[in-house]
Amino acid sequence: MNKLKELFLSKKNILSIYYTAGYPNLGDTVPVLDALQSGGADLVEIGMPFSDPLADGQTIQLSSHKALENGMSIKLLFEQLADMRKTIDLPVVLMGYFNPVFHFGVEKFLAKCKEVGVDGVIIPDLPFDEYCTSYKPMFEAYKISNIFLITPQTSDERIRLIDKNSTGFIYMVSSASVTGAKANVSDQQVDYFKRVERLNLKNPRLIGFGIGNHDTFIKACDNAHGAIIGSAFVNLLTQEGASKEKIGTFLKDVRA
């Protein structure tokens, strides 16, 4: 069975961590992944750095820039991940912008994902309609989940349509914002989480953007299947490097 499906069937309060490949050092991609697994993360999203990450705030802009300076590329990422399934059981998702994937070749990209054992991809600027008309059969053939974002501004009708046409999970962007850690979750956000909950979607939901500590993680878990932490974790990498110990403590503190 698909690792994503398995995860959501077997666990609640999913803690998913995003980090940028090749950051802080080019060789850190796999060590960070190992540390996340041993520290108890449930799901990992590896960011493929892009020169112009327009849905990202300062933190991920900077980590992407640094990773590219370090020499990160999609080609190199697949090389780094070639043996990950020897040690990594966690579901692994790649996240990045469409241009590098398009330039690499979508089909070739999916074949590589399958080869190294990637379970899904998140490409925020690949439009849902284009996915359905041009790429869905390809994703299905390679059994790679394509995960879509929804936001507080997404209509119920469109959320249902996205739910129907996606697998893995639904990525609920917590508010109208770019990525970046926030101190708390507002009542207005909770209203939106509840509204989506009432839609009874077939896919599980993870809440991301602005989740970064124990409080916001718990708030998200109250209203969905779990949460995604990105910028707060990247900030940790910036400060501490790929330290297995610090990563373990970070994860423990979030769950507490």
Add this chain to the structure above:
Amino acid sequence: MANTYNYHADENGMYGEFGGAYVPEMLYPNVENLKKVYLGIIESDEFQQEYKALLKDYVGRPSPLYLAKRLSEKYNTNVYLKREDLNHTGAHKINNTVGQILVAKKLGKKRIIAETGAGQHGVATATVCALMGLECIVYMGELDVQRQAPNVARMRMLGATVVPAMSGNRTLKDATNEALRDWICNPEDTFYLIGSVVGPHPYPDMVARLQAIISEEIKWQIKEQTEKDYPDYVVACVGGGSNAAGSFFHFLDDDRVKLVAVEASGLGIDSGETAATIAIGSKGIIHGSKTFLMQTDDGQIVEPYSISAGLDYPGIGPQHANLFQTGRAQFLSATDDDALEFVMELTRLEGIIPALESAHAMVALKKMTFKKDDAVVITLSGRGDKDMETYMNRFNL
């Protein structure tokens, strides 16, 4: 002599294989709503009356089509300059902002954001915001803030907030990223007033339609001034491509009219310091549309360079990508030095100091050979006031 190929956007904003709306879900509702309403709004009588009245009495249109005699003599042909430099605020950009601000008002938006390179679009946006009493925030690359200082001051005088974009090469691409991020964070009350034929559908088509007044006028002006009812050539510079799109618009289906677009090649096409997207770019996605862009083997966007802030962009509007691909338009490029040469040439031969961007279009006179009786229309997209500091340095004034 009409051809049958459709060079305009289809209902999904595609020009052949180019265009579309590659936006993250956060932008989808705004972009989708605009796509549904823009044609209805800009084709309505109410809009057209208001828009045309503003173009006439506020912008000062029609802009002259001027037969440049000494230039024509030198190049042994007939050079007509379409004088967008004489518009209020000094460039073609205001044709678009006057139109989009009416769209924004119709949609009930209170807060206007824009990106700018040379600052001409920023000034044109700040101007219409002052006119309509709307809040205005302009994103501008930090390098451009420095090299187009007079325009920064103008925007501030007009009441706009100018936010320097600090990422990348700190130019137009980076300003556009920041504007898009702002829009993601402010989806309800904010209208993104894009300054060229770039971005997700419907922007490229909407901006082209709002700039189409340029070719609408050329059409009757050339008839008035020559025995022919069409020009043999229409030449324009391309950054994103809005003055070119407006200059070409009503001639796209008329094969008798040859269309020429001039890109900025900076220090030279192969120098690594260039903005000549068609010359060295490949297909991909930038700022929400599929088009040609300058990118690395890994699909990372390459930082462009041109002396001209308005042409310093690593992409090109999707319509132009298609005009190139189909061969409907010819693409040339001009270096910094080529452009500077023609700044001086136009200044000394005709007494017109052009914008750096516009001088790139003039370079076609050197790169191409025209016949004695050809009518060659060159769009003079803007005036040189904003570039005086560069000219003072380069020409030791």
